[in-house]
Amino acid sequence: MNLPVIDKANIVNFTRLRDEFQNTFDRWLGTINSRPLFPVLTQPKANAKLAKESDRTAQYRIYSLFLAPADSSGHEMCLWRSQDCTDICLNCSGKGALSSVQAARIRKTQRLVETPHDFFWSLLCEMHKVSKNTSTKPVMRLNGTSDLPWDYIAPELFGYFELIGWRFYDYTKSINRAYQQTPSWDQTLSFSGHNWDDCAKVLADCRGRVAVVFDTPKGQPLPTHWRGYTVIDGDKDDLRFLDPRGVIVGLRYKIVTLNGKRMGASDWGSPFIVTT
Numbered sequence: 269m270n271l272p273v274i275d276k277a278n279i280v281n282f283t284r285l286r287d288e289f290q291n292t293f294d295r296w297l298g299t300i301n302s303r304p305l306f307p308v309l310t311q312p313k314a315n316a317k318l319a320k321e322s323d324r325t326a327q328y329r330i331y332s333l334f335l336a337p338a339d340s341s342g343h344e345m346c347l348w349r350s351q352d353c354t355d356i357c358l359n360c361s362g363k364g365a366l367s368s369v370q371a372a373r374i375r376k377t378q379r380l381v382e383t384p385h386d387f388f389w390s391l392l393c394e395m396h397k398v399s400k401n402t403s404t405k406p407v408m409r410l411n412g413t414s415d416l417p418w419d420y421i422a423p424e425l426f427g428y429f430e431l432i433g434w435r436f437y438d439y440t441k442s443i444n445r446a447y448q449q450t451p452s453w454d455q456t457l458s459f460s461g462h463n464w465d466d467c468a469k470v471l472a473d474c475r476g477r478v479a480v481v482f483d484t485p486k487g488q489p490l491p492t493h494w495r496g497y498t499v500i501d502g503d504k505d506d507l508r509f510l511d512p513r514g515v516i517v518g519l520r521y522k523i524v525t526l527n528g529k530r531m532g533a534s535d536w537g538s539p540f541i542v543t544t
Contacts, residue, residue, distance in 0.1 A: 304390035348441035352540035454509035461539030483533035
């Protein structure tokens with residue numbers, strides 16, 4: 269794989285975060301109707317991809333957590349990233365290209381690492397409020413623009429909120445997390461341009477599905493098959509946990525703004541984006 273060199277000094281102490289979450293969760297249970305200290309979640313209508321409507325979305329509302337990806341905040345959020353996915357990250361697509369959005373994601377990430385109690389408290393309070401007020405099934409993407417082991421950091425989060433109706437799903441670059449995923453947290457493996465052997469293993473064993481970015485223009489049909497596997501249209505909605513396993517989830521390339529320039533699929537010359 270074309271993996272970047274990751275500065276170990278920037279890797280978060282996940283054991284510390286786990287301990288902080290457990291302590292925060294125990295305290296929060298005693299004052300369950302408390303208010304968040306600051307906003308953490310992105311609301312369903314605030315992200316174009318997550319807000320897409322299809323025949324499947326009427327009963328669901330997707331909430332998400334968007335952090336500053338890779339080490340852009342000074343703290344590493346994507347341990348399994350490749351150089352290609354780092355360069356072409358959707359962090360800078362759509363509204364993500366705005367400096368205000370970037371600053372907010374960096375601030376949120378720094379709060380997670382530097383004041384984890386306050387961050388976790390706010391996350392728990394916001395999710396609990398959603399549980400009380402929604403008439404649809406709440407769904408959570410904890411890794412909107414990150415790739416963190418949330419099942420290790422916050423296992424109680426999954427246990428508690430799953431019991432009251434939440435569903436959890438994400439995308440990951442980790443073959444182990446995609447292959448050995450638990451029923452509580454559905455994870456789709458992302459094709460990086462360099463990890464096809466991992467992707468083929470997940471697909472052949474029907475342990476999950478694989479997300480692949482194609483250069484197919486918006487409004488044009490994706491290929492029906494790629495490398496012998498069925499391709500489904502992942503742009504219709506983002507409810508990956510409803511998709512069958514053993515298939516490729518096709519995603520059309522989204523324009524990324526880099527240093528003020530709008531980058532098309534052909535501008536990258538990267539195997540991360542499959543040419544059709």
